[in-house]
Amino acid sequence: MSSSICWGVPLSAHLVVVMGTQYYDGRENAHTDYPVTDLLQMMGHASRPLVDNSGKCVILCHAPRKEYYKKFLYEAFPVESHLHHYLHDNLNAEVVVGVIQNKQDAVDYLTWTFMYRRLAQNPNYYNLQGVSHRHLSDHLSELVENTISDLEASKCVAIEDEFLLSPLNLGMIASYYYISYTTIERFSSSLTSKTKLKGLLEILASASEYEQLPIRPGEEELIRRLINHLRFSFENPKYTDPNVKANALLQAHFSRQTIGGNLASDQQEVLIYASRLLQAMVDVISSNGWLNLALLAMEVSQMVTQGMWERDSMLLQLPYFTKELAKRCQENPGKSIETVFDLVEMEDDERRELLQMSDSQLMDIARFCNRFPNIDLTYEVLDSDNIRAAEMLVCMSVLNEILKEGRKLDLWMHLDILNQKKKGGGWWLAILKLINCLLSKELLFRGSPE
Template sequence: MQSAALPAVLESDANLVLASPTASGKTAIAEAAIAKTLSAGGTACFLAPMRALTNEKEREWARFEALGYTVEVVTGERDLDPARARRADVLVMTPEKADSATRKHDSRRYDFVTEVDTVVIDEVHLLDSDRRGSVLEVTIARFRRLCDPRIVALSATMQNVAEVADWLDAPESATFAFDDSYRPVPLEAGVETYTHGDNAFADKYRRLYRALDLVEPHLREDGQALVFVASRQDTVRAAEKTRDELAERDVPVGARGDYDFHTDAEALSDDTLRQSVLDGVGFHHAGLATEDKNLVEEWFRDGTLDVLFSTSTLAWGVNLPARCVVIRDTKLHDPLDGEVEMSPLDVLQMLGRAGRPEYDDVGYAWVVCDRSDERRYRRLLAEGRPIESRLADDLETHLNAEIALGTITSISGAMDWIGSTFFAVRAGDDRDVRATVVAAIEGLVEHGFVERDGDRLESTARGRLASKLYLRLQTAHRFARIATEDDPNDRDLLRAIATAEEFDSVSARSAESDAIEAVLGTGANAGEDLDAGARKVLAICEASLSGTIPAALKSDAWVIKQNALRLCNALAAFLDRFGTPERANRARRLEARLEHGISADAIGLTAVDGIGASRARKLAASEIASPWALQSASIESLEAAGLSAGVAERVHEQSQELPAIDIDWEGLPDRIAPGDQEIRELPIESVGGGAHAGIRVTANGREMTSDETYLGETTVPIALFGADTDAIEIEISVTFPREPLPTVRESRTVVVE
């Protein structure tokens, strides 16, 4: 395969599409394309199908660093260093991060994406993924408009190679489809069924025993088995049960008599894993420490481990074949999407791991499924599956992004854009494609994201903000509506987040219902009008405010909380743009509480760099509960509150960068005569750092004026009317819509006499 494909990689700059079986050497093709780009002084971008694999490639490609090139991973979980990304020779990204970055290509922070010379798409059949596929599709289309890089698209399971090549304008000389005869080890794949029961927990063990029946003969012949299960927790539970079951069946596995291996296993940080590997059974998932994963992979490669249970991560890029592969679980629980069927292309990807080059003459692979699914999986194994476009499912969202970017300015431009997508290649009929696009544009206009004047299209503020914040349009529409409603409280804002479309597929298990009710309580304000999934999200958010998430909710809490933080940030931006500073500030403070899990009184402390939940609690316990108190505190008092000397000094220095409001009341008279009218201008300034602020003035509780400005310094007009009252209480409040700082309020009384 490599001999046939490498000339097209190295001797041409044409786009290239290659489908070849797992373990046939596609990584070398990717690296050759990257090396060709680097040798010409260019920048390569590698799109990895999942975040875990970006870290894998970072370790693997240290050898590029040894040659004097820099490799930079850019993902949502890492803080971006734009200067490093700009200097990088190889960028490693997920499609989602590349989509977000290319949307912001005209910013100084993400301008590096316009300098990419080659994009390597690892596992291009991700195009067929329900929600991620459309993201990959529009990202590649956008890359091609921004900088027209060379595209190298690779896949292990791609039936319609010619259509993908057509989409990417890859010439016939750079389009390759290698069949199973190019597998280094032939594959025998089949389907095994089990009898489905009423208890999902018991069903897992029925499938496990079926999997072990398939694995056992190979273990007795010194072969190895890789078993894919649904979740991290399932890898651990299945490994524990398998140790007992193999011992009962008297299958000769394990290395308990090997003193050296006992010593090596002590290096594992996971206690359960340490005990398990001694019996020849390991587990692997993204939640393990990197060192533990590396050791497990090393031991499986060298044959020390006989059985390895894993989540899908190992199917995507980690070169860890086994004589036999079994997919025990074809349905997965996703924290955001509930129970989902495994993608057919994921199934083929996993089964392709069967067969160890140089060790096995044949690889064996099975899918274990319910009898009702048997025919579908047999057809998949016999016929494969073409890659479909998923763009139609999210067309409005992606059209909105392109219009907001200014890459589409007219309906005719929208037709040109859709013509550059894989969707147009798969749809075939131009009339259907045009009708789909026109309907999507009409929907954007109807909901206020786009304005249309004849053929011309222009994004609205709502549309631009939705694109910038990476929101689904229904969520953006709801956030815009909340911005104009009457003063939503914290629970109202949390409900808006919990009912966002991004969470529309979250499901609640029956075992979680008690924990949800314990957090939310009962009654009209407990979210009982929401569906079970939204109540679960609301409960996790509510519990996160105090940092005490019930154990029953913890398995999905991290993913839900991270998405809730992103949505809360977006909601604050909508409230800032379309609502009031007070509402935006409420959302900012709520976002900070979600992240840190501390009380509302102390949350303003987290606006200071270097103060998280632990330090904020220490300071609040010492009655330094506000950022203003922190500004005036001595370093000695911060040390007395429990901060180390170095931290106390840094925190004190950082606190001085926060705004410190000074209102000059000297121009306000102490008294005014009945019937008199006076207008005074009062100076307001920040004697600390600057900040965007909303300033509101009231007289006896009635608003006189409100304004937004950058402080700095400004003046506010005070109108005094000596009417039929004994006194006028003037209150000035300064609110920070973009920071989790408490509102500053000061008042003075003018006597009427």
């Protein structure tokens, strides 16, 4: 038998746990064995501290697997290194900070790891042909050579004279934001100056970080129904694809669709990654000088934090506001209320009648509005021939205003409705193509709650 369910039946001070050894893998559309470490962890629930005097665990499995589980569950389980599975990102980070400057440094670095200590102890696990010094040296050299070659192909690391290593822009971005080198490579190769919102979301959802999203039995139908109500459609979607699931959960978050059960926890995981991935995406875009796409990526970052589409009413940022209430404010007789500042300028009695909320709710809204950043910037180009000096003047003026408004950032976003951890605000400062902006008396500036 196989099952992914672990359940217990308490009998006075005795607990019995019955469990299977397999779980459903939606990506493979088949049942897969639990890792032995997961089985050991689940077995630990067979006895609750200070509750049960004893406990029993009954494992149901196929007869040919019985001896296999008896060996690993009764005997000490060896702890092995998984560094070789994640070596690309590890080496890339060390190259970026300057710890590794050439291939020999990389080999020396590996000799100080736990993996090196285990190579001779369990060579079959690491695909070694022998345990002599020559075998170990050749294995590490080959491992480093293949890893560095992959990083070079991904444009994360540059190799000079076939030996020296230096970090490239993509490698530094991946290391700074702690994302996979395959993700940063996909961002760089997929993004273009003509990418629109739909394409940007697809590229974001294709990140390697989302490939571990679980696909549970029966979720295909839930995802299919979810996709049918989204703003952007999918072409021949594969409902067992974790990247399709990530895209669907992102769009559902922007639309504030109610999602329960395991999908809700999966959505929170998607959002946690999305914030960091979007910041890396902005860096990749700005490196190419694509102004409009950079602003779009910043807007998506705001969408993730605020749980709304870019076309939605600004009032949805406020506590307790719904789409229906925002629409009623826009249709307000006399003056349409479309922004936070329009709401602040209303008379108290008019605002109370329009919102129809309790005093405590109105106080929360007032507190939010009073902390909402409002920056006015004026500048003048005195010497058009010395445009670089004007650049610095404008930059310093903007930064000074940001510092003055910094005290207001802690309550910029109302995140209770988004079920996210409270965090402070941040700023995006875009001064791309600044010369043209100055000459046409336009400054491109946006704040982004990050």
